[in-house]
Amino acid sequence: MKRLSFLVPFFTILVVIIFSTAVFAAYPDKPITYVICFNPGGESDITARIQQQPLEKVLGVPVVIVYKKGGGGAVGWSELMRTKPDGYTIYGTNLPHTIVQPMTRGKAGYETKKINNVYFFEFTPNILAVKKDSPIKTLKDFIEYAKTRPKLSIGGSGQPSANSLGAERFAQVANLKLTYISFTGSGAAVPALLGGHVEALMTYTSMAARYPDKMRAIAIAAEKRAKALPDVPTFKELGYDYTEGAYRGVAVPPGTPKKVRDVLEKAFEKVNYDPVVIKKMEDLGFIMEYYGEAKSKKLVEKLSVYYEQLLKDLGLLKK
């Protein structure tokens, strides 16, 4: 045995050469930068942090998270358009942001179609929430109350965003007059609700999961109930055709080779089935989704049609 031990270094080198020249193992062989287009500590950051370690394990290289915030994500995504398409810089993306921004801003710095999403890993539906000590307990209570108080203030994150468009859509289907007040992030809207400065929030399931003893979710804008909030009915169950929320995914620069995209797609898929990841995500109110590259493209196309119509109805569409 000992006599053969001198072969170990040779063998190691041989293995390294074989694997590094083999096409499938060429990517990735150095750290991958995962760009988050929002503030550190925000939800996009938290989901990326949950993925970071398992992703490193699957890909076998370090994954470094950096922040490129500004313009509701647009600063980062416009840079995505010009980044080297080698797969070593990937960007977190959000829907409906990447659909709605080019539609409402004219010049957002990127085109929705050019954002090459390789995976959408979670969905965070909107919820309608009031303070825990509020007498409003059901959606029926809320609608009755809102009818007596026209222009009722309802807070949420950003504008145009899943929250703001959701509030508009909900007002449409329930025939209410609401005043949407936008805050700079989901977290920033919470003190406004708890302090009584707004009467309700159109926020995300993740906020109800974070503040269970301070906030009451009265309905969820999803096709089915969320695991973190099993007692909260969907708007559809209650007879209102309203689903809305935000998807989080990951994209590569335009022109990234198919092989690289496949590696990333598979890696994110594998991470998404990791029980630890699922547990952490679901505890925080996120709903796991498994949209691969092809499915992601279809999702964006489907939602683009929906938002175009909604924005047209609201007079927000810019050509």
Next chain:
Amino acid sequence: MLDSIAIGLQHIFTIKVLLMIVAGLFGGLITGALPGLTATMAVALLVPFTFAMDPTEGLIVLGAIYMACIYGGSFSAILVNTPGTPSSIGTTFDGYPMAKKGEGERAILIATFASVYGGIIGVIFLLFLSPPLASVALKFGPPEYFWMAIFGVTIIASLASKNVIKGFVGGAIGFLISTIGIAPIGGDVRFTAGFPELQGGIELIVALIGFFCIPEALTMVGQRDKKFHLAEAGKVRGIFFKTLKEVMKKQGNLFRSSVLGTFIGILPGAGGNIANLVAYNEAVRVSKKPETFGTGIPDGIIATESSNNAVVGGGIIPLVTLGIPGAPPDAVLYGVLLLHGLRPGPELFTTHSKVIYTFILSLFVATILMLPVGVICGRLLHRTVVRLPIRFLAPIILFLTIIGSYSIRNNIMDVYIMLTLGVLGYILKRLEFHPGPIVLGLILGPIGEMGFVQALLMGQMLPNKWMIFFNRPLSWVLIIMSLLSLFWPLVAKRLAKGWKIKEI
């Protein structure tokens, strides 16, 4: 609570944890002293390393970094007139003049003692008064933030007492710069001149580097034939204890500034950047010799540095009790808590009391350890800067400004913006516009704008929407404070005259 404290202390006083705190302090000091790397970034950068530790130890390291980063910002403010973080803007007003007089070491010692004092006061509030104080965070709604911004504008009157008109013009310039980018409410695109990068607006830190650092470096270069070094390093025997005694005599200033810092820290919409300027303003207002501020007096440094470190404890108060981060770095700490399944709220103080009390106590220990670590680092840095000839110092500073402004968002556009603002700042400085009011306008612009628009939307439910600004008691407190602050220079003059007449 007491037994949790005992367990916490046991946990902290192990070699491993103490070493971790000291390492965190060193790291924090360096990142804080480099303009561009803020406390938020420093804490966020370190998050992945804490994955390998248990949650308590992770929080301890991040807390030490946070505390030291805010303090470290004073080094560059004093030595090269550039706030290392936005929390040290006011430290440049008196710190740099003091350094120029050859008393840089004294200025750094003053900043150290004040930072330690402020940090301790903040942590004491955090430890004993969190639940009642946290509710303050909720009382502040959009109308209150609007009035707070108005109150903030009145600070200009004391920042630029020599020429109030120029001060307000500077403030207006800052305010206008703050409107570049996507509107915080409504999402309209404003003044981006077709550059998609400008959608993100002008980062405060980019503007800080541009307005403070570039003009200073250019001035240094312009003076090259007159002076070879930035300042003479005078050696004073026993400067440590002399300065300590001097600072401790200013109990009124120390305590007032620390309490202000804690309270402003609690407010989610305001952090160290506002706290240090408010504390400076109040120190000027209370002083019997307000005209000496800005010439390099200890009171200016004491006010800003004690208040900004008190913000650390203050900002954690609403975080641990309500789950509402009081300042941007606290949002990152919140993320760490959530990732470890620790949900802020009463549960954190019961089920996880060990974690939370250990964390709070570690902040206390870190603040105290900041004294030796800070004195060593500060003296070294001071000596290096003072001994470096300007022909080396100026290019090094310029190099750091570029690295610093790039690192904020990893965006080359920020470097161009910084250089443009730097040239603008140099011209404005030549025209005797102080950078303080400009930066203040930039900080208060978004707060005031958001508060104004959100409040008007809230007012939709009232018969007259403008009433929203006048029908809340807390708003009135802020209105009266603003009026008092605005007219204080006049009142003070009257009083001074009155005294003089009496003296005669």
